[in-house]
Amino acid sequence: MASVRLxxxxxxxxxxxxxxxxxxxxxxxxxxxxLGPSGCGKTTTMxxxxxxxxxxxxxxxxxxxxxxxxxxxKRDVGxxxxxxxxxxxxxxxxxxxxxxxxxxxxxxxIRREVGQIAELLELTDMLNVNAGRxxxxxxxxxxxxxxxxxxxxxxxxxxxxxxxxxxxxxxxxGELKRIQREIGQTMIYVTHDQVEAMSMADNIAVMDFxxxxxxxxxxEIYNQPVNLFVxxxxxxxxxxxxxxxxxxEDGKGYLVQKRGNARxxxxxxxxxxxxxxxGNQDLIWGARPEHLTLHSEPxxxxxxxxxxxxxxxxxxxxxxxxxxxDQDTIKVIAHPSYRExxxxxxxxxxxxxxxxxxxxxxxxxxx
Amino acid sequence: xxxRPTWQIVLRYAxxxxxxxxxxxxxxxxxxxxxxxxxxxxxxxxxxxxxxxNPTLENFETVLTEYRGKFFRANQSSALPSIRSSIIVxxxxxxxxxxxxxxxxxxxxxxxxxxxDLPWYIALGRLALLILVLLPFMVLWAWLGIIRYxxxxxxxxxxxxxxxxxxxxxxxxxxxxxxGSLAFSILQLRMFPPMAIVIPVMIMWSAFKLIDTWxxxxxxxxxxxxxxxxxxMKSFFDEIPRELDEAAIVDGxxxxxxxxxxxxxxxxxxLASTALFVFILNWSDFLIALLLTTRDWPTIPVFLNSLVSSxxxxxxxxxxxxxxxxVIPPVVFGILIQRYLVRGLxxxxxxx
Numbered sequence: 001m002a003s004v005r006l007x008x009x010x011x012x013x014x015x016x017x018x019x020x021x022x023x024x025x026x027x028x029x030x031x032x033x034x035l036g037p038s039g040c041g042k043t044t045t046m047x048x049x050x051x052x053x054x055x056x057x058x059x060x061x062x063x064x065x066x067x068x069x070x071x072x073x074k075r076d077v078g079x080x081x082x083x084x085x086x087x088x089x090x091x092x093x094x095x096x097x098x099x100x101x102x103x104x105x106x107x108x109x110i111r112r113e114v115g116q117i118a119e120l121l122e123l124t125d126m127l128n129v130n131a132g133r134x135x136x137x138x139x140x141x142x143x144x145x146x147x148x149x150x151x152x153x154x155x156x157x158x159x160x161x162x163x164x165x166x167x168x169x170x171x172x173x174g175e176l177k178r179i180q181r182e183i184g185q186t187m188i189y190v191t192h193d194q195v196e197a198m199s200m201a202d203n204i205a206v207m208d209f210x211x212x213x214x215x216x217x218x219x220e221i222y223n224q225p226v227n228l229f230v231x232x233x234x235x236x237x238x239x240x241x242x243x244x245x246x247x248x249e250d251g252k253g254y255l256v257q258k259r260g261n262a263r264x265x266x267x268x269x270x271x272x273x274x275x276x277x278x279g280n281q282d283l284i285w286g287a288r289p290e291h292l293t294l295h296s297e298p299x300x301x302x303x304x305x306x307x308x309x310x311x312x313x314x315x316x317x318x319x320x321x322x323x324x325x326d327q328d329t330i331k332v333i334a335h336p337s338y339r340e341x342x343x344x345x346x347x348x349x350x351x352x353x354x355x356x357x358x359x360x361x362x363x364x365x366x367x
Numbered sequence: 368x369x370x371r372p373t374w375q376i377v378l379r380y381a382x383x384x385x386x387x388x389x390x391x392x393x394x395x396x397x398x399x400x401x402x403x404x405x406x407x408x409x410x411x412x413x414x415x416x417x418x419x420x421n422p423t424l425e426n427f428e429t430v431l432t433e434y435r436g437k438f439f440r441a442n443q444s445s446a447l448p449s450i451r452s453s454i455i456v457x458x459x460x461x462x463x464x465x466x467x468x469x470x471x472x473x474x475x476x477x478x479x480x481x482x483x484d485l486p487w488y489i490a491l492g493r494l495a496l497l498i499l500v501l502l503p504f505m506v507l508w509a510w511l512g513i514i515r516y517x518x519x520x521x522x523x524x525x526x527x528x529x530x531x532x533x534x535x536x537x538x539x540x541x542x543x544x545x546x547g548s549l550a551f552s553i554l555q556l557r558m559f560p561p562m563a564i565v566i567p568v569m570i571m572w573s574a575f576k577l578i579d580t581w582x583x584x585x586x587x588x589x590x591x592x593x594x595x596x597x598x599x600m601k602s603f604f605d606e607i608p609r610e611l612d613e614a615a616i617v618d619g620x621x622x623x624x625x626x627x628x629x630x631x632x633x634x635x636x637x638l639a640s641t642a643l644f645v646f647i648l649n650w651s652d653f654l655i656a657l658l659l660t661t662r663d664w665p666t667i668p669v670f671l672n673s674l675v676s677s678x679x680x681x682x683x684x685x686x687x688x689x690x691x692x693x694v695i696p697p698v699v700f701g702i703l704i705q706r707y708l709v710r711g712l713x714x715x716x717x718x719x
Contacts, residue, residue: 052613073619085610089632099618102628143614150618 001186002062002153003028004049009058011044011210018044020210022058026203029184031177033201035191037233041210042190046158049188050079062153073102075154078147082159084139088132092123095131095142099150117145120179137168148179155180155187161196173200194234198222206230223354228363231286231356237319239286240330243360246280255285255357260325262304267352273366274357282360289319289331291354294338295347303347306330308340322346400687401426408684426688430674446689448663449670454696455581456656456666457649460588464645467589468596469638473626475550475597476604477612489542490551493534500530517574550601557594561654569658579661587655592645599644603637604630639707647697667693 009022019041026032034042047053049060051072060067067075087095094101096117097110105113118124121141126134131142140160147155157176161169177200180187191197197204198218206213206221206229214226225231231239243258253271255264264285266274274280295303306322309329318338324330332348340346357366400408404423407416430446504526505514513519568587569578577583607630615625631638653668660669671689674682 050613050617052617072613072616073621075617077617079614079617081610081614083608083610085608085614087611087615087629087633089635098615102615102619102624146614146618 001029001184003186004154004188005061006045006049007059007061009045009048009060010056011041011048011053012056018210019048019055022210022212024205024212024215026186026188028063028186030202031180031187031189031200032203032205033189033191033197034205034207035194035197035233036207036213037192040207042192042207043158044210045207046079046156046188046190049154050077050156051075052079076150076152078150078152078155080140080143080147080155080157080160082162084136084143084163086131086134086139086142088130090131091128092131092134092138092142093118093127096123096145096149098146103150113149114145117149120148121145137164140164140172144176153186155185157187157189159191159193160189162191162193176200194236198234206233208233224365224367225356226365228284228286228358231358231365235288235290237289237331237333239288239356240292241284241286241358242324242328242330244283244285246274246277246283248275255283257325257328259327262306262324264304264350264355265302270352270357277359277366279359279361283366284358284360286356286358287350287354289333291351292330292332293349293351294320294332294334295349298347300349303349306346306348308342308344308346310342311339320346322348324348397687397690400684401691403684405684408687426684427692429682430685430689430692446667446670446692449665449667450692452581452660452664453650453666453668453693456584456588456664457646457696459581459585460592460649461642461646463585463589464592464596465638465642468593468641469600469631471553471593472597472600473604473630476601477609479550489538490555493531493538494555496534497527497531500534501527515570515574520571520574550597553594553597556590561591565655565658568655572659578659579663581664584656584659584664584666587659588649588652591655592648595645595648596641599641600634600637603634603641607633636707639704643697643700643704646700650693650697 004024004026006022006024009019009024010017011019022041022045034045036042044053048055051067051070055068062075087098090098093111093114097114100110100113114127115124118127121144123138123141123145126138131139134142140163143160161172164172173196176187179185189197189201198221201218203215204218204221205215208229214221214230216224221230221234225234225239228241232241242262244255244264245258247254247256247263248271253266253268253274255266257263274283298305304324306324309321309323312319312321313336316336318334318336320332320334320338320340322330322332330348358364359366399417399419402422402424403416403419404421404425407420408426433445501523504523508514508519508523511519514523572578572583572587575583577586611629611633612622612625615629616622620628651668652666653672656666656669657672660666665673667689671686671693674686674689
């Protein structure tokens with residue numbers, strides 16, 4: 001196993017910059033995810049780690065060895081593609097044993113190793129089946145097995161489960177995490193699905209437009225997003241964003257809504273921070289729907305007045321869409337049995353612990 | 368759906384029958400003629416025999432043996448050497464074209480840096496410029512008297528390649544956009560009518576002493592059918608997802624390993640149909656073989672031509688017999704690879 005370190009990694013395709021000066025360190029034996037919308041450069045990054053693409057600039061290190069000039073076959077990585085890339089002219093056993101055969105391992109050893117992998121992935125009954133006849137789910141298993149058999153130092157997975165049906169995807173997620181923990185495999189997983197990244201990874205790198213936005217644990221990404229993009233990308237339903245400005249009155253700091261008059265009282269630390277912030281007249285505050293509570297009475301003065309627009313009952317929870325001030329919409333997650341009618345006035349409680357403030361110009365979080 | 372009136376159905380099948388009849392009649396005529404004795408195939412008798420009255424194998428005997436003095440006054444050689452020649456040069460030419468064409472197609476499919484469509488005026492303009500640049504050199508080479516020798520031809524060819532590259536580079540300096548593409552240049556090889564290039568090729572081949580040799584013909588057939596192989600195989604390779612090569616490469620295979628162990632086996636259906644197509648082209652060529660062979664290596668079409676001459680008259684029966692024999696290899700080849708001719712074997716490897 002090995003850690004992966006990227007230093008000022010850059011990739012251009014003609015005039016298009018796919019990855020911009022990327023600095024990242026994926027720790028050894030950990031499960032890391034690269035998360036981002038399509039076209040954000042995550043697959044390009046992965047291909048550069050595997051050696052399938054040559055970086056325009058920058059370095060790739062496995063542990064302390066620079067890998068830029070090492071051909072893909074010698075990097076000792078396993079790669080699972082989104083579309084499996086199964087060799088349909090071979091049997092399942094030949095597919096799984098491919099890497100060993102290329103390395104000139106003798107037949108008996110190959111058969112033994114293939115047997116072990118097949119058992120692990122529950123493919124034993126299908127070893128002699130032509131791989132082209134497999135179901136999509138089994139193809140993905142074969143692809144996993146083919147990469148696992150060479151015992152790679154780093155396991156790269158490029159959206160491996162996005163074509164699977166929902167139930168099997170959840171199952172494979174669990175299996176992959178179990179295998180990763182069991183053998184302490186360094187894994188890097190590319191996905192655009194935040195649920196996959198949050199549920200499996202130890203560390204998540206969020207990317208957009210070829211630029212790394214944030215790298216941290218799922219908790220950090222979720223609770224302390226560094227900018228509007230990360231805050232918006234993580235979480236479903238996504239975070240509420242309300243444009244506002246800072247005002248100081250009688251030694252107290254407030255965030256005042258721009259399209260309305262909803263005011264949020266700030267604690268001292270935040271007040272001082274924002275007082276010194278040059279762009280404090282152009283801010284956005286953000287709060288996740290799950291961190292807001294609805295009340296029918298304004299029992300405390302900090303509660304924000306809002307009007308119910310419509311409900312989205314999702315089963316385990318209900319998403320309430322409300323109007324705050326003139327035009328701002330705010331979503332709140334309420335109890336599944338919540339059934340207030342449109343037009344009802346409600347009072348929103350914001351937990352200051354979960355309040356995020358961003359500079360509207362730069363998009364960065366202020367904290 | 369309402370049933371069509373009977374007369375419409377009858378008319379439709381009648382039309383189908385007429386068209387099928389038109390297309391199959393020549394084949395029928397050749398097959399029957401091959402088994403007719405001379406009185407039946409020659410018009411001298413004045414009667415047309417639609418079906419052989421006295422089936423005989425004498426046409427085959429005639430065409431496959433040396434002169435036996437039965438029909439011909441002149442010396443008549445056996446067709447056996449020409450059959451041998453056809454088999455060797457057709458297969459050789461096909462293999463040659465497949466070997467270089469498949470590799471080129473894979474390269475173009477996977478590693479090509481050419482992007483964008485070439486506008487016609489750039490393609491033609493580039494060609495015109497090249498001819499303009501080369502013309503004075505051609506005159507000079509002729510004046511020096513070296514164009515007739517192998518070193519003259521070789522140096523002129525290298526000069527042509529160099530000039531083409533130079534024009535491409537210069538064009539790229541002033542024209543933003545694609546100024547040339549290798550794939551297109553290869554296709555361009557086919558844009559000349561064969562008649563236009565076969566005479567120069569004949570002169571070159573004679574300088575290289577390649578006239579009337581099997582390898583001379585193999586080389587020409589290989590080059591002439593090379594563009595077909597490249598374009599057909601490229602389309603087959605394009606359909607095989609790149610991820611398959613990449614998966615093999617990440618697992619430790621070299622580029623060649625990925626090609627031979629993964630891509631080529633997956634494209635074998637395409638390879639088989641390309642091979643058949645190219646083989647038929649080579650097998651049925653008359654013009655090139657006529658000009659590049661003399662005594663030892665004429666192919667079947669050339670030999671067939673020799674069965675009509677002022678000395679021996681028109682030997683329709685033996686011609687039909689040899690024609691029938693010549694049909695066999697492509698048909699057999701076609702039947703052998705029939706299961707590969709069904710495309711779509713590689714689909715399903717990837718979920719799109």
